[in-house]
Amino acid sequence: MATASAAPQRYTEPLWRPAQRLNRSRIPEKYLPWLLDPASLTERLINHCRHTFRVQLLSQERIRPLRNEASALGMRPGTRAVVRQVQLLCADTAWVYARTIIPPRTLARKFHRFTRLGARSLGSMLFSDPSMQRGEVEVTCLTPADRIYHFAVRHLKVKPGEIWGRRSLFRLGGKPLLVCEFFLPEIPDFLK
Template sequence: MTGELSALQGLRAAWHAHLPYDAAIPVNQRRWIVGEGSLTARLMSASARRFHVTRLAQAPQVPFADEWQALGLVRPVPAITREVLLVCDDVPAVFAHTIVDAYRARRDWPFLRGLGNRPLGGALFVDPRVRREPFQFARLSVHHPLRQALQRVLPAMAAVPMLPARRSVFRRGGGAMLVTEVFLPDLLVRPAPASTGAGGTRLPRRIDTFRALPGQDARP
């Protein structure tokens, strides 16, 4: 019974309004996690050579229980689900998981369908109609579904007992988008740039390098 309870707890995450204290999360990594503004822009600033986005998946999926509730859906129905790796200097730094109510996606998030391997932050943080709700924070065990998705792409992550994560809801018009970001071990040591408030670090006009997985179509 104890083993079953432990497994069930691993499938859920306790989301908090503040990042819980954990000795395994040093000061530099905490700065990455709690920093406001565009995470994409901060990662680009911290990349010595280049930054790129690898799109892993974008397709309808049924959200996890705490996700469809966070989006305000009345029941678990398929939502557009996008998963990417944010990569600094060829080292994965963040695993990002985004869900959007498919019914409202075309009207409220028209850029999502053609986003391809471009960063989501490049669209969200330049649109004055987009507003972001406060962060929630969690520590994800290896059994959490987001960890399982990550570990299918990066099997070595299964050796890391806990990965910190944050999520927030973006709203535009009547639509809601839930973005969850899982912080990988690279950000334990990569110096965190200063946070610049809700508006965030300004994104450059273009990002030179995008990359798809081998065999994956990089077109929108």
């Protein structure tokens, strides 16, 4: 007797909302300041964690980004980009899962250095570049139905029911890259 095979899991893509149009009462108080802070997340974490801050490279490969990522970058569907995934840790505890998408037109210029970061911080390079312009902050809440949720939690022992995150389109010398940051359960209350 043949057994029915399980249907492949179909994941959704997160719904991103501009920060100015958020229903803030739905966002847990712990995460709201993290989501809306315009400063460098990396700098804030380094200042708090001091010598225990580190970046753990999870993957960096040339793949097709999610449809909403490609759209935000003005990329044609099916185009590959460099997708870098990291965790930002404090004292070996993951506080942030970050995903950066760098389209081919950005790599065509002097920005190849972003593909050679390894375990170094992207934020430090972004915020020190005088040509850097940051676009509007958008916010989302990931659940197990979202594809990115599974990337964010794969190294966590306890999987939360939801993960709040933000993304911004950055331009360096007029060339775009998309930075998405998701705040994991172990992150403390906002660090002043």
